Amino acid sequence: SVAPAIPRDEKIEKEVEALLKKMTLEEKIGQMTELTIDVITKRDHSSKDFQVDDALLDTVIGKYKVGSILNVPQGVAQSKEKWEEIIRKIQDKSMKVMGIPCIYGVDQIHGTTYTLGGTFFPQGINMAATFNRGLVREGSRISAYETKAGSIPWTYAPVLDLARDARWPRHWENYGEDCYVNAEMGRESVLGFQGEDPNKIGKQHVAACLKHYMGYGVPVSGKDRTPSSITVQDMREKHFAPFVEGIKAGALSVMVNSAMNNGLPFHANYELLTQWLKEDLNWDGLIVTDWADINNLYTRDKIAGSKKEAIKIAINAGIDMSMVPYEWSFCTYLKELVEEGEVPMSRIDDAVRRVLRMKYRLGLFDTPAYNHKEFPLFGGKEHAAAALQAAEESLVLLKNADGILPLASGKKLLITGPNANSMRTLNGGWSYSWQGDKADDCAADYNTILESFTNKFGASNIIYEPGVTYKKGGAWWEENAPEIDKALAAAVHADYIIACIGENSYCETPGNLNNLFLSKNQLDLVKALAATGKPVVLVLNEGRPRIVSEIEPLAKAVINTMLPGNYGGDALANLVSGDANFSGKMPYTxxxxxxxxxxxxxxxxxxxxxxxxxxxxxxxxxxx
Ligand code: 3DO
Structure with missing residues (x-):
């Protein structure tokens, strides 16, 4: 038999067994349940001062003994102080009621997604473009430290889906299209998040969650959470490979792909969940569902005839924790299923062992919450330097005709395009909010491309006229009526045109699109500006490769910035001025x-x- 993927710690194993023996069926099922924070908060979402509600906490933890909470209060990043307060409250209750700490999970996928004032790295696709393993590890190490500053012990990262369909709205969350690159970067990220010893995660680290198991990046339709048609060979050789590497590095958890493959939802796939992951690899970590995905087996996939049957299928396939996330009928139905003999007690015990083991490995029984003051490097200079380095190493110079870059100094630059003056577009989704739409407010202290170029080249050399703008408060793809004439008038005074084009931020299903070509307004803007004869530098700032073939020949230089994060503007200015050298390479076609x-x-x-x-x-x- 295969050696355990994570070596067992005998002390932890004994503690798990001792605790398991004392637990009632309700308590065990509670450990398999994960609810969203909204379920325990006061419903007054207009109030900025978010509070955990005592009565709701009594129901969720007191009555249903729920063992895990996820997500972000009011959907927007919180200060580390607020995070500590929230988690301390949940932990105090959990320890009092059950003597078992809660495990809180958040998507800190490119730095502290949801902790205000933290360090934002470039998104995964950029980290892959650095081809720098050490930097990926360092980015995750820093993110773990800053995540823990808010007492959050579990992050839903790294994302190891292969970005193999340009249309897919989650293209930017992964390490590109290649399984080897994803495996290498995934391993480094796990080591950065968790440290070297998965049995002792320690104060400055968090548990990683490899997601989404697996094949998520090749939906036949190109749309989010839609069916794929992957062969067993591709599944094993390509999609499984990064997960194997992440697990060998000690990853404590895995989240499952929401979609289905060849007609069978991943959440119902015994072979992939139990045989490949748990048995073949002898891995004793935790498998958590994605959002509402057990219920989806009934409501969306229709492979179950009822909510209850969906639970039976998923738990028997190997799911250990259900991200329910809004109500607790999961607890009631699962209890009934065990009592009726439809889900064996051995399966429940196996799942609960995995949950408890992870909590012990994280040291949560000893320290359920941390004092944020013990994390003095949070959001500081050292971390900023690493994020800037990552951004610089991640930008890809796709074209540089006649050696136009670096730009000669003292020239006048027209900065144009809808992405020129936006922190939202530099960061993309999972930035201060799910859709990234709060970044212009929350990241106001950082530099947009326009601000970085102004700092670098001097205000007297910068002319700004966007020509095209995104609609504030609209859907991510919505643009205002273009003002190309204004940009053309400004171009008269410029020596070079820096056209910052691409996409506004989005995340998951809302990011679906029907047309991969760049928007007509943006194409028209570049065509009109190029017709002036002034040299054009195209700056692509986008989460997936929008087709730009009509305008690429009109440009002297093309830079693919993808989603470089809060230091993306500074990195671009350093590279374009020649203060740093381009070194990023494409992780996708x-x-x-x-x-x-x-x-x-x-x-x-x-x-x-x-x-x-x-x-x-x-x-x-x-x-x-
Ligand atoms: C995402 C992954 C994420 C989860 C919890 O919709 O926020 O939500 O980790 O696919 C899902």
Whole structure:
């Protein structure tokens, strides 16, 4: 038999067994239940001073013995002080009622997504573009430290789906299209989050959660949470590989892909959950569902005839914890299923062991919450330097005709485009809020591209006229009526045009799109500006490769910034001025056209395509 993926700590194992023996069935089921913070907060969402509600806490933890809470109060980042207050309150109650700490989970996916004042790194796709393993580990180590400053012990990261469909709205959360790169970066990220010893996570580290198990990045429709059609061979060789590496590095948990493959939802797949993960790898970590995904087996996937049957299928397939997340019928139905013999007690015990083991490994029984004052490096200079370095190493220079970059000094620059003056577009989703739409307020202290260029090149050399703007308060794709004439008038005074184009922030299903081409307004803006004859530098700031083939030939230089985070503007200014050198490489294939959506390992056969004249190899920009 295979050696345990994570070596067992005998002391922890004994403690788990001793506790398990004392627990009632209700208590055990409570440990398998995860609810969202909204369930225990006062419903007055207009109030800025968010509070945990004592009566609701009594129901959730006192009555239902719920063992895990997730998410963010009011959906917006909180201070580390507030986080400590919230978690201390939950922990005090949990320890008093059950003597078992709660495990609180949050998506801190590119730094402290939900902790105000923390350090925001570039998104995963950029971290991959650095091809710098040490930097990925360091980024996750810093994120763990700052996450723990708010007493949060569990992050839903790293994201190891392969970004293999350009249309998919979660393309930017992963380490690119290649399984080896995802595996290498995933391992480093786990070590950064958890430290070297998975049995002793310690004060400055958090538990990692590899997600989303697996094959999420290849939906047939290109849309979020929609079915894939992956062969067993691709599943094993490509999609499974990063998870194996993350687990070998000691990852304590895994979150499951919401969708289905070849007709079978991942949440119901015994072979993938129990056999591949738990048995083949002899891994004793925790499998948590994604949002409401047990219920989805009934309501959306229709492979279960009722809510209760969905629970039976998922738990028997190997799910250990259900991210329910809004109510507690999961507890009632699961209890009935055990009493009726539909879910064996051994399965419940196995799941609860995994939950408790993780809590012991995290040291939560000894220290359920931390004093934020013990994290003096939070949001400080050392962390900022690492995030800036990551941003600099992640920007990819796709084109530099006639060596136009670095820009000669003393020249006048027109900064234009809807992404020129926005912290929201630099960060993307999972930034201060789920959709990233609060970043302009919450990250006002950092520099947009415009501000960084003004600092770097001097205010007298900068002209700003966006030409196209996003609609404030609208959907992420909505733009105001373009003002291209204004940008054209400003271009008269400029030596160079820096066109900052791309996408506004979005996350998950709301980020679905029907047209991968860059918006018409933005294409028109660049075409009009290029027609002036002034050299154009295209700055692509986007979560997935929007098709820009009409305007790429009109530009002297093209820089792919993807989503570089709070230091993205500074990094770009350093690189464009020549104060730093470009070194980022593409972690995915940039499509020239809508019928060129493929990954490097599925390139059409070169000779055949050339013979047919159907395919232009220069078309694929910088596959490295
Ligand atoms: C995401 C992953 C995330 C979870 C909890 O919708 O916020 O929500 O970790 O896919 C899901």
């Amino acid at each position: 940039y499509p020239r056209d809508i019928n060129s959506l493929f990954t490097y390992d599925y390139k059409p056969c070169e000779d055949l395509e050339k013979m047919q004249g159907a395919y232009d190899y220069d078309a694929v920009m910088s596959v490295q």
